[in-house]
Every structure is written in structure tokens, then in C-alpha cells.
Amino acid sequence: MTESSALVDVIFWVGAIAAIGASVMVVAARDVLKSAVFLAASFLAVGGIYVLLRAEFLAAVQVLIYVGAVSILIIFTIMMVRQIAGGNRSAGPFYVVTGAIAATLVSLAVIYAAYNTDWSDLDAAAASDQRVEAALTGSYASQPAPGNPKVDIIVAPATAAANSHPGVFERSTGNLGQLFIRDYVLAFEIISLVLLAALIGALVLARERRPT
Amino acid sequence: MLELVHLQVLSAALFSIGLYGVLARRSAVLVLISIELMLNAVNVNLIGLGAFADRPAESRVFGQILAIFVITISAAELGLAFAIILKLFRSRGSVNTDELNLMKW
Amino acid sequence: MGAHDLWLLSPQLAMAALACTALVVDLATGRSKLVLWLSLIGLVIPAALSIALWAANPADTLVFFGAASVDRFSLFFTLLFTGVAAAVIVSAEKYASRFQEQRGEFVGLILASTTGMMLLASANELITIYVSLELTALPVAALLAFLREDRSAEAGMKFLILSGVSSALLLYGLVFIFGFTGTTRLDEIFARIGDLQASGGFDSTVPFGSYGLLLGIALAISGFAFKLAAAPFQMWVPDAYEGGPTPVVAFLSVASKAAGFAVVLRILYSAFGSPELAVEWSALFAVLAVVTMTLGNLMALPQKNVKRLLGYSTISQAGFMLIGLAAVSANTSAGSLVAGPQSVVFYLAGYAFTNLAVFLGVIAITNRTNDNTIAGFAGMGRRAPVTALLLAIGLISLLGLPPTVGFMSKIFVFNAAVNSGLAWLALAGVLNSVISAYYYLRVIRAMYMEAPTSDERITLDPSLGVATGIAAFGAVLFGVAPWFLLRAAEIAVRSLSGVAGS
Numbered sequence: 157m158t159e160s161s162a163l164v165d166v167i168f169w170v171g172a173i174a175a176i177g178a179s180v181m182v183v184a185a186r187d188v189l190k191s192a193v194f195l196a197a198s199f200l201a202v203g204g205i206y207v208l209l210r211a212e213f214l215a216a217v218q219v220l221i222y223v224g225a226v227s228i229l230i231i232f233t234i235m236m237v238r239q240i241a242g243g244n245r246s247a248g249p250f251y252v253v254t255g256a257i258a259a260t261l262v263s264l265a266v267i268y269a270a271y272n273t274d275w276s277d278l279d280a281a282a283a284s285d286q287r288v289e290a291a292l293t294g295s296y297a298s299q300p301a302p303g304n305p306k307v308d309i310i311v312a313p314a315t316a317a318a319n320s321h322p323g324v325f326e327r328s329t330g331n332l333g334q335l336f337i338r339d340y341v342l343a344f345e346i347i348s349l350v351l352l353a354a355l356i357g358a359l360v361l362a363r364e365r366r367p368t
Numbered sequence: 369m370l371e372l373v374h375l376q377v378l379s380a381a382l383f384s385i386g387l388y389g390v391l392a393r394r395s396a397v398l399v400l401i402s403i404e405l406m407l408n409a410v411n412v413n414l415i416g417l418g419a420f421a422d423r424p425a426e427s428r429v430f431g432q433i434l435a436i437f438v439i440t441i442s443a444a445e446l447g448l449a450f451a452i453i454l455k456l457f458r459s460r461g462s463v464n465t466d467e468l469n470l471m472k473w
Numbered sequence: 474m475g476a477h478d479l480w481l482l483s484p485q486l487a488m489a490a491l492a493c494t495a496l497v498v499d500l501a502t503g504r505s506k507l508v509l510w511l512s513l514i515g516l517v518i519p520a521a522l523s524i525a526l527w528a529a530n531p532a533d534t535l536v537f538f539g540a541a542s543v544d545r546f547s548l549f550f551t552l553l554f555t556g557v558a559a560a561v562i563v564s565a566e567k568y569a570s571r572f573q574e575q576r577g578e579f580v581g582l583i584l585a586s587t588t589g590m591m592l593l594a595s596a597n598e599l600i601t602i603y604v605s606l607e608l609t610a611l612p613v614a615a616l617l618a619f620l621r622e623d624r625s626a627e628a629g630m631k632f633l634i635l636s637g638v639s640s641a642l643l644l645y646g647l648v649f650i651f652g653f654t655g656t657t658r659l660d661e662i663f664a665r666i667g668d669l670q671a672s673g674g675f676d677s678t679v680p681f682g683s684y685g686l687l688l689g690i691a692l693a694i695s696g697f698a699f700k701l702a703a704a705p706f707q708m709w710v711p712d713a714y715e716g717g718p719t720p721v722v723a724f725l726s727v728a729s730k731a732a733g734f735a736v737v738l739r740i741l742y743s744a745f746g747s748p749e750l751a752v753e754w755s756a757l758f759a760v761l762a763v764v765t766m767t768l769g770n771l772m773a774l775p776q777k778n779v780k781r782l783l784g785y786s787t788i789s790q791a792g793f794m795l796i797g798l799a800a801v802s803a804n805t806s807a808g809s810l811v812a813g814p815q816s817v818v819f820y821l822a823g824y825a826f827t828n829l830a831v832f833l834g835v836i837a838i839t840n841r842t843n844d845n846t847i848a849g850f851a852g853m854g855r856r857a858p859v860t861a862l863l864l865a866i867g868l869i870s871l872l873g874l875p876p877t878v879g880f881m882s883k884i885f886v887f888n889a890a891v892n893s894g895l896a897w898l899a900l901a902g903v904l905n906s907v908i909s910a911y912y913y914l915r916v917i918r919a920m921y922m923e924a925p926t927s928d929e930r931i932t933l934d935p936s937l938g939v940a941t942g943i944a945a946f947g948a949v950l951f952g953v954a955p956w957f958l959l960r961a962a963e964i965a966v967r968s969l970s971g972v973a974g975s
Binding site: 383386387390396399400403406407409410413414417421423430431433434437438441442444445448449451452453455456459 | 599600603604607611614615618621623626627629630633634636637638641644645647648649651652655656657
């Protein structure tokens with residue numbers, strides 16, 4: 157990141173300001189429908205930042221699911237239940253004050269922690285970790301995980317260096333796919349059950365009641 | 369020069385805006401939207417930590433996996449939430465979601 | 474992934490298969506009674522598999538690349554959840570007539586949520602924990618909204634929204650933990666923290682050695698507080714309890730809470746179990762315990778609705794359990810770290826019997842009277858002698874009087890607290906127990922001392938009667954002879970890495 161870093165900075169600041177501005181509008185808008193549209197804008201801006209970090213697959217997911225499905229679902233519901241649209245009222249002064257205090261405290265705490273934590277400390281620790289060590293030497297596939305005598309999936313040899321381009325991902329989509337069907341296969345399978353349960357629940361609740 | 373802390377501050381800002389929306393707004397739909405903002409903020413932080421971590425490419429994408437799970441589950445959660453809103457709408461004829469008494473702790 | 478993994482995870486897989494079977498049978502036949510009894514019989518399979526695995530006690534517990542750890546700790550809870558699910562399904566047999574028309578789905582969703590809890594108790598990796606947590610929460614949110622009344626939909630909505638907020642907080646915490654340690658597996662987090670401590674990467678002036686980790690753990694704990702029904706996320710409890718269907722509320726208050734404590738225990742001991750960190754979170758839980766039980770008790774005092782009262786009672790019981798989490802350094806003959814978590818696990822098991830007896834008793838009575846107020850329970854000692862007796866046993870156990878399991882649980886928890894130098898916490902617990910006598914005894918007084926509002930006898934259904942009887946019997950049995958359960962809790966806790974290793 158040498159000659160392009162100024163451009164990266166500009167794009168990041170534009171995206172960040174757009175995301176924050178849109179989010180403020182989500183909370184502040186009088187009309188819930190407008191909130192939903194600003195939500196989509198905020199998602200898009202954040203998706204742009206993902207592209208900047210070279211997390212292309214995640215950016216695609218962000219646009220497809222958040223902007224394409226979630227925002228549309230919200231807008232669709234608001235249209236269907238029209239009374240919601242004007243109902244973005246404040247919950248009352250007590251809650252506004254509580255909300256403002258809580259939001260300020262949380263963001264201050266997070267920013268303080270972010271500044272005062274040496275996030276690079278973990279590099280020393282990372283080196284001692286067997287899994288990463290194995291990945292560094294490209295021997296992950298031949299090292300069976302505990303409890304798994306046979307590992308059938310062959311993993312591509314890892315890059316020898318650690319992060320040579322801080323701030324961007326490398327080859328993230330391919331690695332993602334491998335992690336999905338290897339390390340996180342259990343979570344991946346549980347998700348299907350979560351979706352099934354949500355589907356059944358939503359179906360039952362939204363089903364038109366038979367006239368009795 | 370883009371640094372990790374920039375992304376963390378952006379994430380903190382988005383998260384607190386969402387938190388404010390959850391606490392200070394009355395409409396259930398807006399509270400749900402604010403929760404989406406919070407989850408989105410979590411993802412920003414997650415991706416930042418992954419992108420700047422000084423580790424091999426394989427282990428840096430761990431965070432992206434969680435982000436994808438978060439997006440999927442929040443979509444499922446919203447689907448369920450709107451089914452409940454629809455049910456309320458039907459049973460009351462005309463529903464004002466802000467009569468939900470959500471804030472009566 | 475091999476046969477070994479599938480065998481170890483077989484209780485969870487069987488439960489997931491059972492949930493799908495229930496849904497398919499309901500879809501194909503539309504006969505809800507069939508679905509109900511089929512699932513009850515089917516629940517024997519995961520229970521049997523859990524017992525078989527407990528007996529086999531395989532040396533290698535990690536499955537699916539370390540995503541889950543099927544040790545005896547998780548099997549203890551697997552068995553507990555299976556039992557609770559069975560009781561809840563039995564209790565819904567008559568109650569389900571109040572649902573709109575979807576009784577088969579009720580069973581399917583209960584079983585899906587149970588699957589999530591079983592996975593949660595064995596999850597050993599942050600992403601799996603989050604996903605399992607959502608699998609337990611989403612079906613419950615749908616189930617809370619199952620009744621025809623608006624209040625029920627509101628209960629579901631409120632639960633869903635607060636579950637969303639708490640999982641956002643939890644995720645933010647997990648992200649910081651992941652960012653700081655660079656891994657999502659609990660055992661690897663433990664190793665990394667050990668390395669950092671050894672290499673001087675920890676700042677001893679900051680709690681938890683670093684602001685990043687401090688914030689991560691604080692956010693994660695406040696997210697989990699929702700599951701535990703503990704402060705600062707207890708406010709959904711009373712409304713959800715009052716509005717939701719009683720069987721679902723029973724499920725929520727027993728199984729969901731146990732699942733929350735199981736995962737918190739595992740994270741604390743497997744990932745943050747090093748003595749330096751344990752002291753820090755012990756202090757945090759001590760404060761949470763006092764706040765939670767006091768808040769729950771004081772709010773319970775003026776309640777007139779039994780379900781709402783039980784909601785606040787659940788909060789205060791969570792406070793007592795948190796004492797066990799705070800009692801981390803109890804030095805007993807059993808070993809330094811065992812007494813605290815052992816008392817929590819024992820408390821949870823005893824609480825399952827106790828609270829099921831109470832809830833099933835309430836369901837048996839309100840199925841007929843349809844009146845959830847305390848006044849509606851007047852004279853039940855005469856109108857429904859057996860049910861009232863079982864309900865009274867449950868309430869006495871909640872209050873913590875001998876010879877019930879509630880008494881024993883409190884003794885063990887307070888004992889662990891005193892042994893870890895937290896005598897003031899035990900004292901606060903005793904004081905709170907005294908306060909709680911007021912509202913528990915009020916229900917018993919209504920049942921036995923007040924005149925009934927009608928002379929109609931309330932008979933107990935055979936299936937519901939058997940389930941309530943078993944629960945109340947367990948509450949007395951483990952109060953008189955707690956040793957078997959106490960030993961099982963100790964074995965379970967010792968299989969947690971972090972407890973055994975010390």
C-alpha cells in the first residue's frame with residue numbers, strides 16, 4: 157500500500173461518513189419507511205468498505221442479503237402494515253436520555269479499549285499456536301486434528317509469510333470456502349436447523365386464521 | 369493511512385447509533401432496524417481485526433465466517449419478527465406497533 | 474469428520490432428527506396427538522445415547538475439528554434437557570387446545586430448541602456457541618407468540634427484540650475476544666492467554682490484563698445475562714412469562730437457563746480459567762449475583778399474577794446460581810476449583826425438578842380455572858388436593874426449606890461462597906432467601922388457608938399427574954439424599970478442561 161494509500165484513505169473516509177450519516181438518519185427519520193431506505197444505504201456504504209479491505213465475498217453477501225433481502229423485507233412489511241409508517245415516535249424523554257447515555261458510554265468504552273490495547277501482542281502468541289504453525293509450514297493437511305484420524309480434505313499450502321499486506325485480505329474467498337466445509341462445518345450445519353426453525357415459526361404465526 | 373483503529377472507531381459509532389435507536393425509539397420495526405445496525409457494526413469490527421491481523425491468510429478469514437453467520441441469522445430473526453408483527457396486525461385489525469408496550473420494563 | 478465424531482454427537486443428531494420427524498409426521502398426518510406421543514417415545518433415543526456415551530466416557534472428546542466437546546459435562550446437560558423437553562411436551566397435551574391450530578409444530582419447535590441447547594452445552598468454539606444460541610432462542614420466540622391473545626404475540630416480540638440486542642452485545646464481546654486472541658476455539662484461547670501471561674503481554678494494572686479482553690468479557694457476559702435471566706438483562710422475563718403459553722415458559726425458565734449457565738461455565742473455565750483471570754470474573758459475578766437476586770426478590774413482593782411472580786422468582790434464583798459462579802477459589806478437600814461450578818450444576822439440576830413441579834402444578838390448575846392470579850389459587854388444597862400438594866412441595870423447594878433439593882442447593886452454593894472467602898455474599902444470599910419466603914408462602918397460604926371460590930373439584934390428568942409427581946418426587950429425593958446427584962455433578966464438572974487441569 158504505497159502509491160494507492162491516499163486513494164484508499166479517501167474511499168474509506170467517504171464510505172465511513174456515508175455509513176455513519178445514513179445510520180443517524182435511520183434513527184432520526186420521522187418516517188419508518190425512510191429509515192428502512194437509509195438502512196439499505198448504510199449497508200451499501202459498509203459493503204464498499206468491505207471491498208476496500210478485499211473481502212469481496214463478504215461484500216457480495218452484504219449486498220445480496222442485507223440490501224437485497226433484509227431491507228426489501230422491511231420495506232415490504234412496512235408497506236403491508238401501513239400504520240407502522242408514521243410511527244417512529246420517540247419512546248419518551250427518559251428513554252432518549254438513557255439511550256444517549258448508554259450509547260455514549262459504550263462507544264467511549266470501545267474506542268478507549270481499541271486505542272489502549274496492543275492488538276499486535278497476539279502475534280507472539282500466534283506463533284506458538286500449533287495450528288497456525290502448521291499452516292505456516294503448509295503441513296496442516298498432513299497433521300490430523302485431534303480426534304480425527306483421517307482428514308480427507310487437502311488444504312492448499314499456506315503462504316509462508318504472515319500478513320504481508322496489512323489492511324487487506326488475500327485470497328479470502330477460497331479460504332472461506334475451505335473453512336466452511338472444514339473447521340466450521342458444524343456451525344454451518346446448525347445454521348440449516350436455525351433457518352428451518354425460523355421458517356416454521358414464521359409460517360405458523362403468519363398463517364391466516366381459519367374463520368371459526 | 370488506513371489503520372485498524374479507524375475501523376474500530378467506525379464500528380463503535382455505528383454500534384452506539386444502533387443502541388440509541390433500540391433504547392430511544394418506540395416503534396418495534398425501528399427497534400428491529402436498529403438491531404441490524406448493531407450487528408452490522410459488529411461485522412465491521414470483525415472484518416477490521418481480520419484484515420489487520422499479522423497472521424497467514426488462512427487464519428485471517430476466520431472473522432469473515434462469523435460475519436456471514438451473523439448476516440444469515442439476522443435475516444432469519446427478522447423474518448420471524450415480521451411474522452409476529454403481521455399476527456398482531458391481524459388480531460388487532462389496525463395495529464399500532466408502538467402500542468406494543470415494548471418499553472414497559 | 475468420521476464415525477467417531479458422529480457417534481460422539483449422536484444425542485444432538487438424534488434430537489435434530491426427532492424434531493424433523495415431528496414436523497414431517499405432523500405435516501403428513503395432521504394428528505397432533507400422534508406427534509406428541511411419538512416424540513415422547515422418541516426422546517428415549519437421545520437420552521439412551523447420552524447415558525451410553527457417559528458410560529463409555531471416550532478419551533477423545535473433541536469433535537468436528539474442535540467445534541464441540543462431548544465430555545461428561547455436556548452429557549449431564551444433554552440428559553437434563555431431554556428430561557425437561559419430555560415434561561414440557563406432556564404438559565402441553567391439554568394446554569395446546571389454546572393454541573391457534575398448530576400443535577404439531579409446537580412439538581417440533583420445542584425439540585429444535587432443545588437441540589440448540591444440547592449443542593450449546595457441548596460447543597467449544599465461539600461461532601458454534603453463537604449459532605447454537607440462536608437455535609435455542611428463535612424457536613422459543615415463535616413459541617411464546619403461539620397463543621391467540623395479543624399478550625402472547627407481545628411476549629414473543631419482546632423476547633425476540635431483547636434476544637437480538639443481547640446477541641449483538643454478546644457478538645461484540647466475542648469479536649474482541651477473537652481479535653485479542655486470534656482464535657475462536659476455547660482451548661486455544663486458553664493457550665494463547667497463557668502464552669501472553671508468560672511473555673509479559675499482560676498489564677497487571679488493568680483488569681483481565683488488557684482493555685481489549687476486559688471489554689470483550691464484559692460485553693459477552695452482559696449478552697449471556699439475557700439467557701440466564703440475570704441483571705442487567707432480566708427485564709424481558711416478567712412480560713414474557715405472563716404473556717407466553719405456560720409450558721413454553723416452563724421450558725424457558727428451566728432448560729434455557731440451564732443452557733445459559735452450561736455455556737457460561739464452559740467458556741469461563743475452558744477459556745478464561747487461569748487463576749489470575751478467575752479472580753477478576755469472580756468479582757464481577759459476585760456483584761451481578763447480589764444485584765440480580767435482590768432485584769428479583771423485591772420486584773416479586775407486590776405481584777398478584779402467579780406467572781409474573783414466577784418470572785421474578787426465576788430472576789432471583791438466577792442470582793443464587795451466580796453466587797456459585799463467583800465462588801471460584803473455594804478450597805475444599807475436593808480440589809480448588811471444583812466446589813463452585815459443582816454447586817451451580819447441582820443447583821441447576823435440582824432447580825429443574827423444583828421448577829417443573831411448580832409449573833406443571835400451575836398448568837394443571839389453570840388448565841381448568843384459566844385464572845393466573847394468586848387469588849385464583851384460593852382453596853386449591855381442598856379443590857385439588859394432590860396437585861396443590863405437589864405445587865406446595867415445589868414452592869417450598871424454591872424457597873429452600875428442608876427436606877427439599879432447594880435447601881441442599883443453597884447449602885452447597887453458600888458453602889462454596891464461604892470457602893472462597895465470600896462470606897458476605899453467602900450472607901446476602903441468606904437474607905434474600907428470607908425475603909423470598911414472603912411471596913412463596915403467600916401462594917401456599919392462598920391454597921390452604923383461604924376459602925375456595927367454587928366447590929368444583931379439579932382432577933389431575935394421568936399423564937400430567939405422573940410428570941408433576943416425578944418432578945416433585947425428584948425435588949424431595951435429592952433433598953433427602955443428594956449424594957448421587959452431587960457426585961454426578963462433580964464428575965461432570967471435572968470433565969471440563971480448566972477445572973480438571975488445575
